[in-house]
Amino acid sequence: MSIQLPPRGRGTATNxxxxxxxxxxxxxxxxxxxxxxxxxxxxxxxxxxxxIIARNSSPDIPFDRSINPYRGCEHGCIYCYARPxxxxxxxxxxxxxxxxxxxxxxxxxxxxxQLSKPGYSVAPITLGANTDPYQPxxxxxxxxxxxxxxxxxxxxxxxxxxKGSLILRDLDLxxxxxxxxxxxxxxxxTSLDDELKRILEPRAAAPKAxxxxxxxxxxxxVPVGVLLAPMIPMxxxxxxxxxxxxxxAAGALSASYVMLRLPLEVAPLFEEWxxxxxxxxxxxxxxxxxQSRGGQVYDSRFGSRMRGEGVFxxxxxxxxxIAVKKLGLNHRESFKLDCEAFCPPGGQMSLL
Numbered sequence: 630m631s632i633q634l635p636p637r638g639r640g641t642a643t644n645x646x647x648x649x650x651x652x653x654x655x656x657x658x659x660x661x662x663x664x665x666x667x668x669x670x671x672x673x674x675x676x677x678x679x680x681i682i683a684r685n686s687s688p689d690i691p692f693d694r695s696i697n698p699y700r701g702c703e704h705g706c707i708y709c710y711a712r713p714x715x716x717x718x719x720x721x722x723x724x725x726x727x728x729x730x731x732x733x734x735x736x737x738x739x740x741x742x743q744l745s746k747p748g749y750s751v752a753p754i755t756l757g758a759n760t761d762p763y764q765p766x767x768x769x770x771x772x773x774x775x776x777x778x779x780x781x782x783x784x785x786x787x788x789x790x791x792k793g794s795l796i797l798r799d800l801d802l803x804x805x806x807x808x809x810x811x812x813x814x815x816x817x818x819t820s821l822d823d824e825l826k827r828i829l830e831p832r833a834a835a836p837k838a839x840x841x842x843x844x845x846x847x848x849x850x851v852p853v854g855v856l857l858a859p860m861i862p863m864x865x866x867x868x869x870x871x872x873x874x875x876x877x878a879a880g881a882l883s884a885s886y887v888m889l890r891l892p893l894e895v896a897p898l899f900e901e902w903x904x905x906x907x908x909x910x911x912x913x914x915x916x917x918x919x920q921s922r923g924g925q926v927y928d929s930r931f932g933s934r935m936r937g938e939g940v941f942x943x944x945x946x947x948x949x950x951i952a953v954k955k956l957g958l959n960h961r962e963s964f965k966l967d968c969e970a971f972c973p974p975g976g977q978m979s980l981l
Contacts, residue, residue: 632901632904632905632908633905634905635828635831635902635905636669637831638669638705638831638832639669639705639724639727639728639831640705640706640707640709640727640829640830640831640902641705641707641723641724641727641898641901641902642724643723643724643898643901644721644723644724644725645721645722645723645894645897645898646721647716647719647720647721647722648713648716648893648894649716649717649719650719669728670728671703671727671728671729671730671765671766672728672729672730673730673731673732673766673770674729674730674731674732675731675732675734676700676731676732676733676734677733677734677735678733678735678736678739680739680743681696681733681735681736681739681740681743682694682695682696682740682743682754683695683696683697683758683759687931688931688932689931689932689934689935690758692752692753692754692755692758692788693752694752694753694754694755695754695755695756695757695758695759696736696740696754696755696756696758696762696776697733697756697757697758697759697760697762698732698733698736698756698762698767698770698772698773698776699730699731699732699733699760699761699762699764699766699767699770699772700714700715700718700730700731700733700760701715701720701725701726701727701728701729701730701731701760702726702727702730702760702761702764703727703728703730703764703765703766703832704727704761704764704765704792704793704830704831704832704833705727705830705831705832705833706792706829706830706833707828707829707830707898707899707902708829708859708861708889708890708891708895708899709726709895710890710892710895711726711759711760712726712894712895712898713892713893713894713895714759715729716894718731721894722893722894722895722898723894723898727832730766732766732770732772733772734770734772736772736775736776737772737775737776737778737779740776740779740780741779741783744779744783744785744973745973751785751786751968751971752786752968753786753787753788753813753966753968754780754785754786754787754788755787755788755789755790756773756776756777756787756788756789756790756791757789757790757791758790761790761791761792761793761833762776762789762791762793763791763792763793763794763795763796764793764832765793765795765832767793767795768795768798773799774798774799774802777799777802777803777806778802780806780811781802781805781806781811782974783971783972783973783974784809784811784970784971784972785811785971786810786811786812786966786967786968786971787806787811787812787966788812788813788814788815788964788966789812789813789814789815790814790815790817790856791814791815791816791817792816792817792818792819792830792833792834792839793833793834794834794835794838794839794841794842795834796814796842796846797842797845797846800845800846800849803846803849803851804849804850804851806851807849807850807851807852808850809967809970810966810967810970811966811967811970812851812852812966813851813852813853813854813963813964813966814846814851814852814853814854815853815854815855815856816839816842816843816853816854816855816856816876816881817839817855817856817858818836818839818840818855818856818857818872818875818876819857819858819859819865819872820836820865820868820872821836821868821871821872821875822836822865822868823835823836825864825865828902828906829864829865840875840876840879841879843855843876843879843880843881844879844880846880847879847880847881847882848880852882852963852964853880853881853882854881854882854883854884854885854958854964855872855873855876855881855883855884855885855958856884856885856886856887857869857872857873857884857885857886857887857949858885858886858887859886859887859888859889859890860886860887860888860889860945861889861914862889862914862917862918862921862941863910863913863914863917864907864910864914866945869886869945869948869949869952870948870952873952873953873956873958874952874956876958877956877957877958881958882958882960882963882964883958883959883960883961883963883964884949884952884953884956884958886945886949887935887936888921888935888936888937888942888945889918890927890934890935891918891926891927892927892929893927896926896927900915903915917941920939920940920941921937921938921939921941921942922937922938923938923939
């Protein structure tokens with residue numbers, strides 16, 4: 630079987646079928662057909678969103694609301710569980726997800742409208758629950774920064790999840806939010822191996838850049854945790870303790886991990902990636918994935934989807950538990966944000 634390697638800087642070379650499309654197109658060579666390579670460039674479509682705060686009631690997610698200024702993500706992480714969401718926009722979860730992006734240009738204005746509504750109930754908003762708020766196009770569009778400016782003005786708590794070093798551009802806002810106990814940051818750290826990072830998360834920040842981001846944010850008084858996500862059997866799971874050690878040395882206050890998740894189109898994309906980069910290891914990796922998912926490539930059940938089950942998953946959990954205690958990466962109290970300071974501009978702040 631011939632495996633097409635991704636273009637440099639991209640996670641995949643293919644565009645699997647959009648599961649919502651009624652028809653499937655197949656290219657046939659009739660002697661005249663000349664195959665055109667898939668685009669490698671990034672295009673951005675501007676969207677006027679109708680709503681900006683997404684709600685969830687998932688019992689294994691520690692927040693009930695989030696904001697994603699962008700659809701799709703240029704980081705191109707092959708394992709990204711958000712890839713299937715691109716099918717809702719009549720695009721492929723494959724190369725389209727990392728090259729055909731959508732920017733919600735009215736994100737900040739819409740957020741301000743929603744926060745100003747009478748009866749709005751405050752709880753921390755998570756930035757980056759689906760796609761990274763500090764992916765490369767944020768340099769030009771600055772939608773994440775504009776969103777943070779609104780949250781600071783309203784004294785609204787926010788949690789940020791990112792693997793982008795661009796977060797340091799907004800250190801001024803983050804430091805101000807931190808002084809008011811209104812922000813916490815979680816840096817996603819998957820590997821310390823630059824080559825593995827290059828093929829696994831092509832356009833995300835380098836490992837050293839992420840560790841530097843932890844260090845600089847902590848020096849500015851921002852509470853920072855590290856997310857070891859995902860842990861992939863026989864690919865990066867052997868780095869678990871070293872990742873935690875380096876994160877602790879950089880100043881991280883907590884650590885958590887997530888087992889590899891392969892929903893819908895992510896599974897065939899990931900298996901294709903394995904065959905392209907680790908053909909001799911691919912079968913063993915997928916065997917361990919299935920052992921950890923009840924014999925399937927994915928288990929969507931709450932409670933088990935994040936950590937898995939079985940011998941491999943239990944061993945990983947034990948290693949994590951030992952390392953957390955040894956390194957003291959369990960300062961959860963540092964991430965409790967102030968929900969009492971919320972006050973729309975011009976509103977009356979509490980006297981108590």
